[in-house]
Amino acid sequence: MTELQAEPTAAGPNPPRPPGSLPWILDRLREPYVQLFASQLLTGGVAFVANILMVRALLPAHRGEVALMLQVVYLATQFVLLGTERSFVANYHEAPPGAAVRAYARLLIIPTSVVLVIGAGFEFAAPQRFNPGLLVFSLIAAYTLVEAAGLAIRSIAIAAGRVRDFLVSRVAEALLLLGLLVLLYRLNTTTPAIWIVAYIVAGTLPTSYYLVRWLRGPDSPLLPDRNRQVRKEGIALFPAAISNMAMLRSDRLALPALASTSALGLYTAVATMTELLAWPVRAYADAKLGKWRQEHDGGRLPTRPILLAVALYCVVVAPIAAGGLYLLIVPVFGHDYAPAKVVVVPLVVAAGLYAMSRVTLGLLIAKSRSSLVSAAEITGFVVSFVAYVTLIPAFGILGAAYGSLIGYGSCLLFALVANRLTGERS
Numbered sequence: 001m002t003e004l005q006a007e008p009t010a011a012g013p014n015p016p017r018p019p020g021s022l023p024w025i026l027d028r029l030r031e032p033y034v035q036l037f038a039s040q041l042l043t044g045g046v047a048f049v050a051n052i053l054m055v056r057a058l059l060p061a062h063r064g065e066v067a068l069m070l071q072v073v074y075l076a077t078q079f080v081l082l083g084t085e086r087s088f089v090a091n092y093h094e095a096p097p098g099a100a101v102r103a104y105a106r107l108l109i110i111p112t113s114v115v116l117v118i119g120a121g122f123e124f125a126a127p128q129r130f131n132p133g134l135l136v137f138s139l140i141a142a143y144t145l146v147e148a149a150g151l152a153i154r155s156i157a158i159a160a161g162r163v164r165d166f167l168v169s170r171v172a173e174a175l176l177l178l179g180l181l182v183l184l185y186r187l188n189t190t191t192p193a194i195w196i197v198a199y200i201v202a203g204t205l206p207t208s209y210y211l212v213r214w215l216r217g218p219d220s221p222l223l224p225d226r227n228r229q230v231r232k233e234g235i236a237l238f239p240a241a242i243s244n245m246a247m248l249r250s251d252r253l254a255l256p257a258l259a260s261t262s263a264l265g266l267y268t269a270v271a272t273m274t275e276l277l278a279w280p281v282r283a284y285a286d287a288k289l290g291k292w293r294q295e296h297d298g299g300r301l302p303t304r305p306i307l308l309a310v311a312l313y314c315v316v317v318a319p320i321a322a323g324g325l326y327l328l329i330v331p332v333f334g335h336d337y338a339p340a341k342v343v344v345v346p347l348v349v350a351a352g353l354y355a356m357s358r359v360t361l362g363l364l365i366a367k368s369r370s371s372l373v374s375a376a377e378i379t380g381f382v383v384s385f386v387a388y389v390t391l392i393p394a395f396g397i398l399g400a401a402y403g404s405l406i407g408y409g410s411c412l413l414f415a416l417v418a419n420r421l422t423g424e425r426s
Contacts, residue, residue, distance in 0.1 A: 049178060066196065078245045081148055108148065168206075263396050277318070
């Protein structure tokens with residue numbers, strides 16, 4: 001009998017926990033979706049603090065260079081993973097951790113090699129104006145590998161029932177990263193590349209530890225054809241994954257090309273904060289997806305109440321977030337970032353639309369309409385990209401903010417119409 005198990009009673013050996021009691025709370029905290037949400041909140045908190053440290057230590061142009069390298073890494077990571085995060089979980093459910101690590105490693109060999117070869121070819125063949133240099137290429141390549149490994153162990157942890165290990169690794173990574181960033185801030189480090197090194201070191205150590213730990217644990221044979229199925233399903237999900245990533249990150253890529261890295265630094269200081277508004281809603285959608293699928297199959301998925309509840313959250317939170325962020329930009333970030341106030345309102349509205357789209361797309365997945373999910377994400381990316389190219393040259397960071405609003409709104413509108421056409425069961 002564990003410490004949290006009650007003594008046997010007439011109601012049975014394990015009577016229900018009274019809601020609100022300490023054992024009930026501890027049971028809830030052990031749920032995998034709660035631990036995943038906690039890791040997401042931790043990542044958001046670290047991003048918040050890291051953003052403040054960097055904008056206080058770096059000039060807008062240097063902050064923009066760091067942001068640009070991070071965006072390239074995030075996009076390259078999607079090409080390394082090729083949409084396999086969710087398909088891996090589906091096909092390797094309850095697999096031993098060591099076997100899951102080996103399986104995912106085999107999946108990553110070819111796409112990783114291709115991405116590195118393409119990157120190296122660009123480094124050696126690109127005109128000097130667009131050539132980032134060997135140091136920057138090496139940092140981007142290294143961090144891409146670290147980021148891909150970090151997302152892979154998340155899928156491995158879910159499939160193998162080791163979400164607690166994943167949460168611990170995220171806590172260790174957060175502590176390491178914050179410690180290194182604080183050190184760089186105290187040392188008045190103004191070289192963007194060194195700040196990227198901090199991300200690489202912080203991500204490498206805990207990820208490597210758990211990969212080695214899982215590989216050294218008990219193992220068992222796996223079906224030889226599972227990776228083929230994972231790859232097949234991953235390719236089907238890849239358009240949605242890459243379109244969502246591009247929709248979220250193409251503004252950071254367009255700004256330095258169409259405006260300047262200083263503009264990117266100003267824009268990122270606000271955008272990093274507003275993105276956090278959508279995270280609770282996205283975690284909610286991820287946690288409820290299985291239940292929504294079950295309810296849809298039973299003919300009772302209450303689409304309208306779910307959407308209204310999320311809309312109410314956005315309506316209540318958005319004005320508070322906009323007002324608070326507008327007032328805190330100068331006190332927190334410094335006077336150099338005062339021009340960023342102009343993008344607060346459109347970026348907060350954009351974050352609310354994006355949050356709504358996550359739930360709406362989740363409902364489509366629950367209805368087994370994955371093709372419509374990809375179509376919605378692609379629509380959002382295409383519309384946002386056209387808006388960036390059109391608006392940024394004329395309006396700078398404000399054009400990027402309104403481009404995000406238009407793109408996220410288009411994705412949401414497509415998803416709402418698709419949900420309407422597929423019918424509501426309540």
